[in-house]
Amino acid sequence: MPQVTRRTVLTAGVAAAGVVVEPTIAVEAPATAAAKKPSLEMNVNGKVSRLGIDSRTTLLDALRDHLHLTGTKKGCDQGQCGACTVLVDAERVVSCLTLAVAAQGKRVQTIEGLAEPGGKLHPMQQAFIDQDAFQCGYCTPGQIMSAVACVAEGHAKTDEDIREYMSGNLCRCGAYPKIVAAIKQARGQMEQG
Numbered sequence: 383m384p385q386v387t388r389r390t391v392l393t394a395g396v397a398a399a400g401v402v403v404e405p406t407i408a409v410e411a412p413a414t415a416a417a418k419k420p421s422l423e424m425n426v427n428g429k430v431s432r433l434g435i436d437s438r439t440t441l442l443d444a445l446r447d448h449l450h451l452t453g454t455k456k457g458c459d460q461g462q463c464g465a466c467t468v469l470v471d472a473e474r475v476v477s478c479l480t481l482a483v484a485a486q487g488k489r490v491q492t493i494e495g496l497a498e499p500g501g502k503l504h505p506m507q508q509a510f511i512d513q514d515a516f517q518c519g520y521c522t523p524g525q526i527m528s529a530v531a532c533v534a535e536g537h538a539k540t541d542e543d544i545r546e547y548m549s550g551n552l553c554r555c556g557a558y559p560k561i562v563a564a565i566k567q568a569r570g571q572m573e574q575g
């Protein structure tokens with residue numbers, strides 16, 4: 383008498399139920415992500431670079447992870463804190479919510495590109511130092527880039543304006559009064575220059 387095992391019972395049961403067991407189908411592996419990465423040309427701080435990156439890459443990740451410009455900070459990564467603020471064609475954007483491809487053909491400026499080539503600090507950078515407008519400094523690159531645009535937009539005429547138009551840049555250290563003082567200091571120099 384043939385030996386009855388768990389396997390033979392299961393096989394018989396499957397056959398009786400009319401279940402057709404499909405052979406395993408070999409699925410061709412998808413092309414590697416690297417092969418699909420488009421080539422992207424970016425002008426950052428006046429230097430043009432060509433990057434092979436996924437089209438879903440944010441501008442923030444392109445700057446930090448691919449161009450190694452780590453001055454731009456990642457805070458919330460959700461568009462809420464302003465730590466990642468950079469300028470695109472002189473307008474401030476939160477780079478965590480901006481795709482790198484959207485910056486193609488435009489001029490991106492980060493905190494690394496603010497000082498003069500000889501190293502002289504931008505008036506806004508100098509003012510943040512003079513006014514001691516930071517504590518931990520994590521929000522500072524975003525604050526400075528936003529402040530530069532705030533003055534250029536003409537939105538730094540009064541303390542109230544500065545607070546309103548800088549409200550997208552949060553500082554968990556609460557350095558706000560000194561940030562306002564720094565912007566007022568730099569405003570005078572920027573308007574003269």
Ligand code: FES
Nearest residue numbers: 457458459464478
């Ligand atoms: S990291 Fe972009 S807004 Fe917070």
Ligand code: FES
Nearest residue numbers: 517519553554555
């Ligand atoms: S200086 Fe610390 S978060 Fe602004």
